[in-house]
Amino acid sequence: xxxxxxxxxxxxxxxxxxxxxxxxxxxxxxxxxxxxxxxxxxxxxxxxxxxxxxxxxxxxxxxxxxxxxxxxxxxxxxxxxxxxxxxxxxxxxxxxxxxxxxxxxxxxxxxxxxxxxxxxxxxxxxxxxxxxxxxxxxxxxxxxxxxxxxxxxxxxxxxxxxxxxxxxxxx
Ligand SMILES: Cc1cc2nc3c(=O)[nH]c(=O)nc-3n(C[C@H](O)[C@H](O)[C@H](O)COP(=O)(O)O)c2cc1C
Numbered sequence: 001x002x003x004x005x006x007x008x009x010x011x012x013x014x015x016x017x018x019x020x021x022x023x024x025x026x027x028x029x030x031x032x033x034x035x036x037x038x039x040x041x042x043x044x045x046x047x048x049x050x051x052x053x054x055x056x057x058x059x060x061x062x063x064x065x066x067x068x069x070x071x072x073x074x075x076x077x078x079x080x081x082x083x084x085x086x087x088x089x090x091x092x093x094x095x096x097x098x099x100x101x102x103x104x105x106x107x108x109x110x111x112x113x114x115x116x117x118x119x120x121x122x123x124x125x126x127x128x129x130x131x132x133x134x135x136x137x138x139x140x141x142x143x144x145x146x147x148x149x150x151x152x153x154x155x156x157x158x159x160x161x162x163x164x165x166x167x168x169x170x171x
Contacts, residue, residue, distance in 0.1 A: 003041035003087035003170070006079060007032040008103050010093065012054030015124050016153040020056050027122040027152035028091050034162045035089055039170070042085075046092075048102040049074040066101040073102045078109060087116045087170055088142075090135060093152065094123040098130045104138065113141035118170055120162075122152040145169040 009026030016023075035041050050073060053059045066073060082088065090107065092099040099107075099121075119135045121128050127149040135144050148165040150158045 001087055001170075002085050003035075003039060003089060004044055004079070004082065004085045005032045005035050005041050005089040005091060006044050006046060006103075006106065007089075007091040008046040008093070008100050010052055010059070010100075012052075012059070013056040014152070015056060017124075026093070027150070027155040028093055030155045031120060031122055031150055031158060031162060032089070032091055034159045035091075035166070038159075038163055038166055041087075041089060044079045046102050046106050047076045048100075048105075049076050052100075060096075063095045063100060067096045067098070071101050072105040072108070075102050075105050078106060082110060082115075085115070087118065088112075089118045089120065090139075091120040091122075092131075094121050094126045094129040094131070097126060098134050104134075107135075107138045110139075112139040115139070115142040116170070117142045117144045118165075119144065119147035120150060120165075121147065122150045122155055124152055 007028050009028035011026050014023050036043050092103050117139050119131050128147045
């Protein structure tokens with residue numbers, strides 16, 4: 001089995017357990033790194049061409065506009081040919097209830113037929129938000145497994161939860 005993690009993550013200010021903190025490495029990037037360590041999955045980071053504001057409040061405003069306009073922001077790179085992978089982890093922060101819109105710019109271009117998809121989120125209270133229904137809609141023809149919600153502030157302690165989830169759903 002060959003796996004890849006497609007993820008989005010943002011460094012800079014974020015909301016963490018009730019206060020604003022500066023994150024040198026995004027929470028989702030840390031979770032993706034664990035998946036890489038645990039099962040040797042390749043990593044692909046989705047990056048939007050236009051950078052999001054490091055300022056948390058400004059970023060929430062940009063993200064809200066993009067969600068409301070159902071935007072598909074340009075991304076700097078597409079993952080390319082995924083035919084060698086049978087398992088695709090999809091991860092990102094919950095922004096206003098779902099993944100940041102650049103994730104959809106990428107996810108909607110993928111041929112999902114026959115893939116096993118493991119969605120995960122990092123969040124500050126919304127859990128998986130709407131991503132399970134979004135992934136079932138977007139990943140046509142894939143087997144979308146139960147997702148894992150990781151509390152972003154506690155991502156450093158989430159390795160064993162990720163391990164258990166992989167053990168149960170990806171093996
Ligand atoms: C623009 C924006 C919108 C957010 N919206 C939500 C939300 O709707 N629900 C939630 O639980 N957390 C929300 N958060 C918190 C993030 O989901 C959480 O901090 C996540 O772990 C960040 O991951 P990252 O560091 O990989 O970007 C939001 C954060 C940002 C920056």
